[in-house]
Amino acid sequence: MFTKGEKIKIVVDAMGGDYAPSNIISGGVDALKESNNRFQIIFVGKEKSIFDELKKFPYENLDYQIINASEVIEMHDSPTAALKQKKDSSISVGLNLVKEKKADAFISAGNTGAVMSASTLILGRIDGVSRPTIGTFFPTEKGKSLLLDAGANVDSKPQHLLEFALMGSIFTSYILGYQNPTVGLLNIGEESSKGNETAQEAYKLLKESSLNFIGNVEGRDILKGKAQIVVCDGFVGNILLKFAESILTLMKFKFKDYASQSFFKKIWVGLMYGTLKTVLKDIDYQEHGGVPLLGVNGVTIIGHGGSTPKAIKNMIFRAEEMVQKNINEHIQQKMKSIL
Amino acid sequence: MFTKGEKIKIVVDAMGGDYAPSNIISGGVDALKESNNRFQIIFVGKEKSIFDELKKFPYENLDYQIINASEVIEMHDSPTAALKQKKDSSISVGLNLVKEKKADAFISAGNTGAVMSASTLILGRIDGVSRPTIGTFFPTEKGKSLLLDAGANVDSKPQHLLEFALMGSIFTSYILGYQNPTVGLLNIGEESSKGNETAQEAYKLLKESSLNFIGNVEGRDILKGKAQIVVCDGFVGNILLKFAESILTLMKFKFKDYASQSFFKKIWVGLMYGTLKTVLKDIDYQEHGGVPLLGVNGVTIIGHGGSTPKAIKNMIFRAEEMVQKNINEHIQQKMKSIL
Structure with a gap:
């Protein structure tokens, strides 16, 4: 648990993303400057590449470390195979620092599948969480909504959807300040009898829960902002996210x-x-920063492959906030209360 | 089977849609004028309402009939309940005319669920078709793509997805002139091992089929036009369609x-x-005409609730074409060949 006064250490995957390491280092430097070294950044990756990038800035008064990782998991690598073969990747090395409590959070704009798998494998799951989940923000007429799962889980069971909703509620209330956020179940009609078997069962679980469940929401309700949290299986969520990004x-x-x-x-x-x-700035999904992988024992923030330095900077600030606000402890407590 | 020379009779549900009967009658009149009475229209619905609308036009030289139906299934009615309670609805009366071979096709911009259920119930399924399907057009960088199923079926089995692809291929090749249209399976990654269980199984079936299967397509590939036919379960398809309409x-x-x-x-x-x-005209989904319910023993064209007279007119022309080109016979033959 985070105690005030300690300096937070954030691991930044210097090799992850389409514009790594340049955008990553640039974003990291900006975060340290803007925050006046409020936290320490640990850049993980190929030492020389990182240093070559750092040299482009006045970097003398910045609070950072560099930790070498000799391998890089590329964007197109198969996550499972890459994690097995590239033991010394920036993703594995970085996450192990969090696991060993040498750092508090990990951010990456790299191979999403690999970051998710490695986080679950290395950090482990929070007690009571069946499956960690990743969400995505949609711009709406009423501000941002969080849709989850955005692709971490397919063939989710109703219980998983309930857990996604719980974690999303905690995240948005502590991080975005949404009070008792509204939760909608993504479905193909408003009535509780609509949809596939999973959705029908999930409806019952959500209705019985302590969440602010407003019922089913349809595809057309997302951008209207009808629910602040939209829950769905990752198969639908991922297709929707990628479709939205292509508009x-x-x-x-x-x-x-x-x-x-x-x-x-x-x-x-x-x-x-x-x-x-x-x-249309809001509709440009690349403008948004990263989102956390919720449900793992540690803070992991995953960003878009095309993340700009600004996006990287925002991911670092988001990571700091996740640690400061003890989001994972809140999730753990909530999970205990429903078991 | 349609034989050249016969006059095609098209039933038009005068009561279906948000702007019924005015947009419907207006579209019907336009279709008759533009085609110089090439077919006959049978308006079904409340006789007086239909006639009151018709009176707004010079209607003397038009080849139409009016058949009375005393009840209306409203847009918000529950399909199953409404079909049971309102036996004399324009939807049921109209479809029975097709069943009894008194007409060749049925078009409606009314309650989609009710039109689908009634069509399957009254007309029956084509031999070999497990589940009738409805598609939707997406504008893409390379012309129109047909996504199906768009909401008629949830919890589809792999075999159903294969059937949707077959019916979509026949429809787009005869009606849109696509030669050996490309078929993509909507999924969350390119590799055959990606996605949920249904998608993985469907991949195998599609690969073994005689279709021009190009593999998995992702959410971002739809608007690029990577596949001319995009196959998915109706749960995903419906959410995607409604999302797209809301952009x-x-x-x-x-x-x-x-x-x-x-x-x-x-x-x-x-x-x-x-x-x-x-x-952005192409992106305005309301501009598109209707789509057929594929797999039933008869021609049913379903339109958007907000259909304009132009959309209704195009639905009527589409119905005529479906009859002329014997689409259902082609589907029947194809189904026999794969059984």
């Missing part, structure tokens, strides 16, 4: 196509561009 | 919010409006 790409394609029709249209789209970017 | 609503909300910030921004958004509408 801006189609829109860009459509605008490009339109602009190519004439010189005037090209100029016109150019004029509109700034406004479109501002208005 | 424009969030965008409108964002633009409205931006416009409200200043007088200048309001004017600016006003100037952009026309272009946005043109560019």
